[in-house]
Amino acid sequence: MGYLFLALDVIIAVxxxxxxxxxxxxxxxxxxxxxxxxxxxxxxxxxxxxxYSVGPDFSDNPAYLMLTELPFPLxxxxxxxxxxDGGLFLVGVWLIYLLLKPPHLTRFRWSELxxxxxWGQSSELAVELVAVGTKSWVYTEQWWNPxxxxxKGLDITLxxxxxxxxxxxxxxxxxLKINWKFSKTKTCSRP
Numbered sequence: 482m483g484y485l486f487l488a489l490d491v492i493i494a495v496x497x498x499x500x501x502x503x504x505x506x507x508x509x510x511x512x513x514x515x516x517x518x519x520x521x522x523x524x525x526x527x528x529x530x531x532x533y534s535v536g537p538d539f540s541d542n543p544a545y546l547m548l549t550e551l552p553f554p555l556x557x558x559x560x561x562x563x564x565x566d567g568g569l570f571l572v573g574v575w576l577i578y579l580l581l582k583p584p585h586l587t588r589f590r591w592s593e594l595x596x597x598x599x600w601g602q603s604s605e606l607a608v609e610l611v612a613v614g615t616k617s618w619v620y621t622e623q624w625w626n627p628x629x630x631x632x633k634g635l636d637i638t639l640x641x642x643x644x645x646x647x648x649x650x651x652x653x654x655x656x657l658k659i660n661w662k663f664s665k666t667k668t669c670s671r672p
Contacts, residue, residue: 522563590595
């Protein structure tokens with residue numbers, strides 16, 4: 482099960498930027514969405530590389546353990562996860578357009594930020610539950626990463642949830658700036 486999950490993980494991750502680029506080139510996504518995607522990738526890279534650097538390749542007490550042996554070098558996983566992160570942020574933007582009345586991303590709105598944060602929290606928890614459920618990887622208990630609860634005999638920890646509490650706030654503030662920059666010529670349309 483872990484191999485299937487990891488294969489799908491990589492395939493979907495690589496497909497996300499191709500999908501966003503295709504939609505952008507076809508005129509279905511405005512330039513602001515294209516830039517938002519890459520800002521999301523860059524934000525994700527901060528913690529993906531951070532967690533990688535305290536992982537099993539570098540520590541006797543790693544922040545996470547791989548439960549399924551990878552058929553590729555471990556560095557591939559955080560790199561493809563940055564592609565996922567950009568996509569997850571765009572799903573948050575899509576939810577804003579779906580759930581709220583316009584105008585979207587034109588000024589700070591608590592409701593927009595709330596959607597981004599709730600989506601970040603729920604998507605992170607879902608990813609961690611699936612990773613543990615498929616025995617792909619698990620975060621380990623550390624002084625800075627206490628256990629929240631146990632699922633299928635493995636720990637679900639706090640640090641990834643905290644990351645996805647802070648990251649959507651940063652992304653949202655940057656998305657407002659990106660949309661403002663591009664709204665001079667064209668308002669960010671629905672992703």
